[in-house]
Amino acid sequence: MAKLSQELTDLYRRIGELGLPTLSFAAIHLNSKGFSWAELGRERGVTYQKVNQGKKETDFLIAWIKKRMEAEKVKYVAVNISGKGDLEELGAGLWLKLDAVPLIDRRTKNPSKRRLDWLARRTQTKFEADDVVKVKLKSRNQVEVAWLVRSQEYEKVDKKWWRRLVSQAEEFGSKKILFINATPRGGGVAMMRHALVRLYKLIGVDARWHVLQERAEAFEVTKRKFHNVLQGAAGRGVSLTGKDRQVYEAWIGENAEMLKPVIERADVVVIDDPQPSGLIKFIRRWAEDKKIIYRSHIHLDSKLINRSGTAARRSFEYIWANAKKANVFISHPMLEFIPKVVSRDQVVLWGAATDPWDGINKPLTRAQTNYYLKRFNKILLEEGQEPLDLTRDYIIQIARFDPSKGIEDVLEAFRLLRAKMESKPPRKARLRGKPQLVLAGHGSIDDPDGAPIFNLISGLVGSQRYRHLKDDIKIARLPAVDQILNALLRRSKVALQLSHKEGFEIKVTEALMKGVPVVSYNVGGIPLQIKDGVSGLVVKKTGNTRQVAEKLYRLLTDKRFYQKMSRGAKREAIKEGLTVPNAAVWLYLANKLVE
Template sequence: MLSFLRGWNRPRTLKARKSMLDLQANSTTATLANIAAKASTNLHEYKISSLSDSTALYLGIGGANNKNIAQFNICISDGVNPVHYLFREIEFPQNQDLSNPEVLKQRGDNIQNEIIECIDEFQKANDIKIIGATLLRPLLDSWGVTRLPEELWSKLDIVPFVLDNEKDVINYDFGPNSDVPVDANGKINLVNIDDYKGTVSKETWDVLMKITERLRDEQDLKIAFFNATPQGGGVALMRHAGIRLFRLLGVKCRWFVPFPDNDVFRITKNNHNILQGVADPNLRLTEDNKKTYEAWIKANVEKYWLNDVFRECNVIFIDDPQMVGLVPYIKEVNPACKILYRSHIQIRADLANTPGSPQNGVWSYLWSFIQHCDLFISHPVLSFIPDEVPLEKTVLMPAASDPIDGLNKELNDNEMDYYIGIFNRICAEQGTKNTLDPERPNIIQIARFDPAKGIPDVIDSYAILRKKMNDAGYPVEKTPQLVICGHGAIDDPDASIIYAQVMDQLKDPKYKNVVNDIIVARLPPSDQLLDAVLRRSYLALQLSHREGFEVKVTEALAKGIPVVAARAGGIPLQIKDGKTGFLCEVGDCEAVAQRMFELFDNPKLHARMSKDSSRLCTEEFWTIFNYMHWMFMASEIYEKGALVGNRRWIKEFWYEKYNYTPIQE
């Protein structure tokens, strides 16, 4: 066995978990809630005094259901011990006909609303935040409650775990084939299918149903996705939402990741940087690198996928250059399986086409695997596609975010305060003296700490802006702070290096007048944390030197936050210059600073851009639309054996097939 197989503990941190807090303790609270009747306390008279505002609180909901009385019991826990119980009874008319679905639904809605109101009032009365809840499915069914988990998420920002019975447990474990346990293997119920239906037009939803019926019912396809990491970066973000949607639609789909290896991820990150043209020009992919990578791929294949996963799949998507080594193994054991590769970074195709260049060395090696795939999916920028990729095998597709997950859900004022408080505590724990001032605006760039993200330009642009504002007579309290933050990724060893470089840059004396207003933070994987910090920002930056299609731009625009960005990669496809933000040439910090100054100096301009940003961020950049692309490609290529792409947008194909005209266009 290879050394990197021994002693390996897979990371347990997933997108569906709240911050770095362990919700495992919550699995006991549903049982505890069933004895809550012994400790009934008046909601408004009880005040928790032994907990700090940073204590993570969970709750379990139990109860009983009789013909004319429903009772619910809520046990609130700090993850170790119960700290409070709530008990309520709801009386219903004696002659209710519970066999009538409408009567049962109305009864369930009343119970659900009472529970939501009870928890909400308790949180407000005690100035606390509950982050997770456990519910029992049989009890919900007996009450006739249909949306309590989803309401806990959408209205109270509480992650709901739904257990089948009192002995059920919350399980974050990866499957025996290294399946990613999305939403704690389905125990987390954030949304239902109607929630997703509400994010798109009726016309779009109707086409989704047709695509789903073809793939799920007529073809009975088994689909798999492979990429390098379950958390961090746009691929994992899209996949969590997509698997959640597929589960609701009944589509047979699984998501697999390899066991991580630091040496391999250093090699693949170097490849990434070389292809983007941001690596040391002397850096090369070596023969030893190739041997290490191929040994890692072989070990994963033999341990997890060779004997069953590869054989049973009809369509496999490889959504990372890290995983292209899987292709020959899939072809060997299942020649009929269709393999589709997605290239989601900005490849310097001009350099990849140049013999002898570092880019050509990396690309030629990757292409030796990719050329055997049935389709090449690229971001919709033709300059990202090297010459070797056949025209007929290429389609274009942008990345997407999810409108109702933690990155984009609405947060009320109390929830915003809670997450901003967490953000400031994280900054303090990381040794950052600066924290967000509630009385001042802020500028933000959310991105991985990566050499392609242009973070030095962010700092320089901000310093120039502050000088402009000082020269214009702005008092300090009217000037903005700067926030640079982002999540890490398991497969990204550059993050610590770039973070250290950023902190060293700030030691330069030329930043002495602004350094105390610059906040740099590496954040844990809490989606709502990023959501809150972005929502309270006045404007966003995206000054990448290389970029595929940046979902953080989409997320900012959807929140009505104008974006000033570099004209890099796919970003110009996302921003309507002068309408939803401004585009500047890469590295032109003076131009970036001037555009930021205009947005601060002209509130009417900012208000207009803010309105246009949210209005023009259409459903095309959200989960439903994105997974219609994936599903259509799988279905079409399975049925016809090939999809002649000719470098067209994939949406054009299903627009034509289903006679669809998007209402936004």
């Protein structure tokens, strides 16, 4: 007990030495004379202040809040905003300048001190213990999407695409588009849907997003017998069984009953990936002429699917029995992802998207970046790992802990890189110490592989092969706070994406947008995102970790070459892979279907 007590004391001491600010939640109400302010700290009660200066300009308010934040040594997680004036302008300023989530409140008119205190307390209840926004599911599992910025912020990113979006929205009019997927958080699909529906709300498009009911045994089937098998990443002996079908069909039937009223009201229904594909037969039963889009987000191994007798063939035939009833089959822009059985007349090729203003991409100040890197180090300390040394360079791979992500290859390439640096040391001026490795990603409720793969990789790091590098390898499953990934990417020297199977990896685009060169395998849609030798380096043969190490060595030791790659990364990041073009294309397709 004494040893455990001492270890806990040491842990708390080291976390305290990080110097993380106190977290606080606030409420501000604007009126004709000035504004009222209340805030709630985790370690203290509510404080209240009334400011009668007659100034409500956003710049003044942001400066006042920032000054208070610095004086009190707090980090405002979220602020409830009510009253008179341009609440959206203030909200966007809070998110983009102070990194505080804005909660626009149109109902509160003239709050008393007690009411404003209550609003500050209520703001805190919208977050989980680790300051992750609670995803609210409304009636029939409709996802409530948070407001972050105004339409003006999106318009200035790309005015040409913005005009196209507005034109398509006007044509779509009062019609309704419905998106259905497995989960409201975790993975690229959920991130894209949050951004897409948020933007549609800003421009008045009736877009709704619903998710399936959570059920562990059903997700075992959809992840391991659908997703992994279709990618050719499931391993020997894994195949869809009769019992699996029974589990899936019972679950999808319950979801169909729950979603029927929502589906019947929609003009266009989008089915994201295999998990909700079983809904299509119900939709056709209810309304034969309903416009349905099936969106495949994964790397379908068509060679396996096309081969008779394979597990991939059996899984795809089962899914395709429903998916073929959709009007359109959308795939990432790789013809090799499309099995022979899919009619080319149904196919639309289309990449994934990321959002310029969400937590993983929005600009961060140096202080904000440092804060989130300290948050990352706190997570490492709590996991029993040494903190990331921020005075040294590091290489990063951000991905789910999944069999297809090539994480074992990342470890081996890092070992070979460090061995080469020992045998052929670079000049000190070219490198900030020996490089470290970061392996990080979010989990998802529909992914039962996450914890086992994380534990497997953790065990490998502690094995004899990698033990000498253990303190320089950081591995973490992160809470759903996107700014941690944003900060990690921005400070990284090089990003890796050594997936063995991959659709269109949006983390590649997100790294390039920040000027971080990417080293990847020539897999799936990744070569469409990286210009080899311009914005990153592509290793032709999957599994060639020695060549990965060689390319890393050059990027880390050849300063002029690295700077060229970094400039190329920013320049060549796919501009069409952002939310506004993505939203415009969705509406273009919907308009064509309902003509």
